[in-house]
Amino acid sequence: xxxxxxxxxxxxxxxxxxxxxxxxxxxxxxxxxxxxxxxxxxxxxxxxxxxxxxxxxxxxxxxxxxxxxxxxxxxxxxxxxxxxxxxxxxxxxxxxxxxxxxxxxxxxxxxxxxxxxxxxxxxxxxxxxxxxxxxxxxxxxxxxxxxxxxxxxxxxxxxxx
Numbered sequence: 001x002x003x004x005x006x007x008x009x010x011x012x013x014x015x016x017x018x019x020x021x022x023x024x025x026x027x028x029x030x031x032x033x034x035x036x037x038x039x040x041x042x043x044x045x046x047x048x049x050x051x052x053x054x055x056x057x058x059x060x061x062x063x064x065x066x067x068x069x070x071x072x073x074x075x076x077x078x079x080x081x082x083x084x085x086x087x088x089x090x091x092x093x094x095x096x097x098x099x100x101x102x103x104x105x106x107x108x109x110x111x112x113x114x115x116x117x118x119x120x121x122x123x124x125x126x127x128x129x130x131x132x133x134x135x136x137x138x139x140x141x142x143x144x145x146x147x148x149x150x151x152x153x154x155x156x157x158x159x160x161x
Contacts, residue, residue, distance in 0.1 A: 034073040049085035050077050056092040061103035064090030078110045
């Protein structure tokens with residue numbers, strides 16, 4: 001599939017979705033501006049999820065999802081007090097390879113999304129502390145090793161005199 005075909009697929013989905021969704025492009029939300037957010041129309045009897053889409057070029061779908069989390073693009077959902085499921089969609093295009101990747105995460109509601117983000121933040125802090133501790137240990141070992149070699153040289157020098 002090339003870019004033109006993908007665009008036609010997205011256009012088709014976009015125009016058909018207008019029956020069920022209020023679609024916002026480049027919506028300011030949280031700490032930035034997301035690419036698309038699909039709010040379910042209230043008059044629909046079927047429960048449709050809120051859909052947040054972030055597009056990346058020469059990045060990864062994972063990075064697009066991470067950006068949704070980091071910049072809290074779901075903020076407006078909470079503000080509007082929507083109770084529907086939430087789909088986070090990250091789509092990436094690798095221009096040089098002409099390949100698309102997609103990642104989708106689903107949450108039951110904003111509370112579940114917030115809980116997942118809090119857990120991710122705790123994990124990231126733990127990983128950061130472990131990296132800091134390991135780098136501190138490494139520099140400490142270098143210092144210890146240098147100090148030991150210096151002491152041995154000084155002792156050998158005294159012994160040889």
